Amino acid sequence: MSVSTKTINRTSSVNQFFRRFVKNNGAIVIFVIIFGFALLFVKNFASAQNMLIIIKQSAVPVIACIGMTMVLMTGGIDLSFGYNIGFTSIVAGLLIKTMGAPVWLGILAALTAGAAIGLGNGILVDKVNVPAFITTLGTGYIVLGAAQIVSKGNTINKLPKNFLAVGQTPVGVFNTTILIAIAVAVIFYIILQRSTYGRALSAFGYNKRASFVSGVATSKIHISVYVISGFMAAMTGILLTIRVNCAQPDLGGGDYTFQIITAAIIGGASLFGGKGTIVGSVFGVLIIKVIENCINLAGVQYFLFQAVLGIVILFAIVFESIKNKKL
Amino acid sequence: MNETILKMQGITKFIFDSEGIALKNTNVKILENINFDLRRGEVHVLVGENGAGKSTLMKILGGIIPPDEGEIIIDGAPAVFKSAKESKAAGIGFIHQELNLCQNIDIAHNMFLGNEIVKNGVLNMKEMYKRSRELLMSVGFDVNPKTIVRNLSTAQQQLIEIAKAISCNSSIFIMDEPTASLSQNEINILFKLIKEMKSKGISIIYISHRFEELLQIGDRITVLRDGKNSGNMNVSEFNYDELVNMMVGRTLGKMHVCTHVPQETEILRVENLKISKRTLPLSITVKKGEIVGLGGLVGSGRTELAQSIYGARQFPSGDIFYMGSKIRKPSPRSSVQKGIAYLSEDRKLDGLVMEMDICKNVTLTYLDRFFKKKIIFKSRETGIAQKQIDDLHIMCRSMYQLVNTLSGGNQQKVVLAKWISEMPVLLILDEPTRGIDINAKAEIYRLMDKLASQGVAILMISSEMPELIGMSDRIYVMCAGSISDEINKSEGFTQERILQGTLK
């Protein structure tokens, strides 16, 4: 009798644990499913080297996705992200190659530029309270124009070795880019989970008025996330430039923005603010990159790419939302 | 004139586990075998603590949720409501606790939402405006039906809801704490209206926490406790202690304890503060260990004053002195750092972060003070939260329970907890016992007294006369955005005098 109740309890508690895990880590579950499918059905997928490729491809977007997640957590959105990437890319390229400035200076300049754009967004959204969607859409256009004006439409390839070294120095099987991405993820994980800033941020995301009345520095937080997002965009821009060894004003772009937003949302971030985790974002990116990788490996017709990708992602999102409803 | 028109028999509602499956075999139930009847043209008052099941019962009657057992009989015929619409069709009008109008569209559109008047496929606005004006008149509210609801006061919106219910000629009205957010004279209007409705043979189920009200308009009282009938009573043979006994299962001691003694040192002094351009300047003071009541009608500017002091709201002119020194550019953040706490009127809107757990809510306010190094230490945090939960007897499964799953009373306690988890110097309470049950009320009163005797200066906004009179050492009465009267305990507080003040 008592035994039976115990067992019942145990099973139910296991059950409970499983539920909770799926509820909080939908992205991981989706990833495992897709990954499993890939292992079983996609030729050439299951090679250590391919795994490495996927990680390399994911590293930069992960950084971007984390930046975007921060904005999404406040219920905002940053559509200027992709254009910011192009702008910072060309800034770094011009300074380092064309003007022959020292690498650190070029990088610093690019990061500052990115953060500055973010600051602009933040002030417009928080102080003038223009809807984030429109603000960042507008600044997106502006930044794109700026990038083209600065570059006169030119691209800058064959960048100096010491600049490339920033992202491409191999470390074991990895390279510095991957390490940077991991570092960023860890840092922001700690910030969100363990810091007063992170706590205040999620409170702000859930209920702006309550956190304001509770004496949270709402304006600071609100603006700061856009600055962070801009900064991360700059990081993305620099590392992407290094990755392709070519600085160009149309790096990133609108599609890039939407892809990382998609990744963030698959990762469990909510567009209504509050929710959003670093782990989720990381896996959100991995999911998309694995899918793309599989489509290429399977040698799907080039003009089917977009449709197939879209449909698979659609399934992922449906799963995510059904999970949210049911659990 | 006395036949029963509504009968609810053996209504039972089971509790659910996390998967949402009814637990039939547990002896805990949301509602257990409730019997309730309503006669034509009577006001049947339904009382009980929060969580006693009043709202659930009414939701069942309103067709919003189905009963698990039991039946509803209207005019002798059993009725089953699958949706709110069906119950409405059966002539049941539901006036909800929280307002139920679309703020963004105009009165007429709201009134006819769901049963619009259509002439060959197109909305017949002319007719709708005409009809809605008539209805508004019938509840004695003269307003242009083209007004957008957002621009109306809470009370006016309530009147519109009633008019709306009348428009679908309901014979039974459910009023769930209709006066929760009304000011005295608005309440009077409502009660006048209720009396008229009675005379028209309309019967009303009236849910309230305020005894003085049920004495004014009630005919019979049914008490619920823990989802069970715990007694009935005719208002004619009303007995306070017996009623409280039915509600809480024991007779309370004195509600309003008052052991604290005000000290001389002045904590807060407000000088010629104008809460808006169009109002007169006002001045108030609050002393150490003193509870200052702030009376007046809703919309008389009490909340605005509190928010101005706290810094959550800009004001055109005036000075605020806090512990002798002038506050420049007050803001919630600076106030929190200075030790000013503001318990807001609406806990859902700006009191709590409903999606976060108790622990996080409690520590939110003084986060920077608790964790100087910006890093949150779990042990420290849980310690703080646990202490508050114990001190305030917050009923919860664990400190990780989300606050939106708590009962109103417990939520209010959490709001208090988050403000007193560090002892404030000045505590501003805006309707501290709004919509919470009698037990929690008593506890909060005791707590206020304790804080005051520990030297906290308290400024309490309240619409409840007994509360105002019972707790305050001094009462300011506000009217049209400025102070109309100041009464000291020594002069003796009287309802009459306060009312005069509110109507000046």
Next chain:
Amino acid sequence: MEFIIKKKSILLVGIAAIALLIAGSFIPYFYSANNLLNIIRQSSVVAICAVGVTMVIIVLGIDLSVGGIISFSAMVCGTLMKSGTNIFICILAGAAVGLAFGLFNGVMVAKLGVPPFITTLVVGQVAAGLALVLSNGGSIGGFPESYVFLGNGSFLGMPVSNYIMFVFVALGSLFMAKTKMGNRIYALGGNEMVVKQEGINTKKIKIIVYGISGLCAACGGILLSAQLDTVHPIQGEPYLLDTNAACVIGGVSLMGGEGKIYLAFVGAMVIGLVRNALNMLGMHPFYQNVIIGAIIIIVVAVSVWNKNKNIKESKTF
């Protein structure tokens, strides 16, 4: 609120008018009736899509599938036409496809509770992808005269496209102002709980709204292909943001519940006007982006600012 909307419309019309005056004073031929009609014609696709998107935004949604649907439904229509099917059938087919995608959006949002942003974004990508599949990545063109007439012909001196657009805007406005559904859509945007408690099926409303949006997008796409005498597999891409921007510039609140279709139309005009003015000025393309971005922000900033003031004042006493 009514009052504020009015103010905003005045504001917008004012902006548009002044912009006209000034731009015109710099630009030869700007005032030529031809050019003005031309601007309207160029904005017609955005305006038609904006009719649907406005409704979506009013029910607290957003529709980013517009771009994809413009491409795909037009592609369906075009492919059929190439196979020699009757024009009306082709158009109907295209419209039906758009409607279907819209309804799918609706179901995802209403039944599964997927956030509109992501649903429509991904559905849009799928649609765009399918457009590519259908055409193997290429574009098709050379349609019957009668079809091209819709896009390029003119009737009584006004381009046919303009008539079509005005019909859509008028129908949309009437629908929102004069029908049960319209009233309920606004109410839904204001407070979903209330509408539910009136026993109205809110899910159904949402699905219908997204359906309408899909339909409008399809019609926009078909009109576009008639204007170009071509279906290009990614012709829709640029319209995704333009349309939403037009709505917001037109004072449709992303907070839901507020917005008028004819104002969204004004918004579309503002965008079209600015673009045209910049082209007429021979502005270097790089600088155009900057200007357009700035204008989008400023127009919205001003109207938002304006609105906040109003609300504040209506609140205090």
Next chain:
Amino acid sequence: MKRSGLKVLALVTVMMLLSVVSFGCTSNTAATTAAATTKSTAGGGKTIAFSLKTITNDDFQKAIADSIQSAVEASGNTFELVTAGDQTNVANQVKQLEDLIAKKVDAIILSPMDANAVIPVLKKAKEAKIPVILVDQTIEAGNEDLYVTYIGTDNFNAGKEAGTKVAEWLSNAGNVMIVRGANGSSAGDQRVDGFKAGIEGTGIKIIGEQAGDWKNDKAMQVTENMLQSNSDVQAIFTASEVMVDGILQALAGAGKTDVKIMAVDGSKKAVDLIEAGDLTGTMAQFPQIMGKTAVDTILGVLDGSIDASKVDKYIDSGTSAYSKDNLADAKKTAF
């Protein structure tokens, strides 16, 4: 009171903006070349507009634009550049052409983004009696009456030659991969189709074909992935040099050094890459020739010295394959 103030503000801002715009239009020509301003302010003769997809990150398009601009300005006329903003925004190009017609420019040089989409607007141009010359890209056959002439390199042929070249390198056996342009961009499609025709009948197999969207990062990713599915590849053909950098990176990452790469365009960058031994070869086109010829023809037509009807409808500006062998001349002719 306040509100009216705000409205004024709104209007002021808009005025401001538009004045900025108008200054912008004069100042930007200044930005492009000093000569331009003097000429354009002198209102030098005719206005000749050039409309194309984009000059961002596309040296080839940029080169055409520059050559046209310099030619026009050298002849003392006013140049005007119109770009659709990105690689695929067809509708926008059409709008811009309509605007050009509305403002009655004297002549239009057009690099159509889509073979069909521009036909209606070209009809309008014809009505407005504005002569049009096509460069780089032509339009659907059967509409020759709509333009004076088409000057360009046949993308199909360019691709085809590239194909034969690659076949030569691989001595007709081996595996190739193709990195396409963006889906739905006709130029890219023609080049790839040409390439396929070029390797037709040889023993060369296509083991991978994906769209690189004219973008280095996308090109790099798809190349990496394709290499995973089959790393036994001897050559890669890419629809444009704008994607070469990414492809090189991908190959370097996979540690493959012996892969031959063929591209299209012929920019200085490419020549450098060839010299450095990263890029094996590229199909050069001659934008300068395109631009110059286009301008000369159009000016002739405008001043009546050339009879539009007599000009033959297709002038080939020629292509040639750059590789290590002909680096010297390549350096001379590359843009």
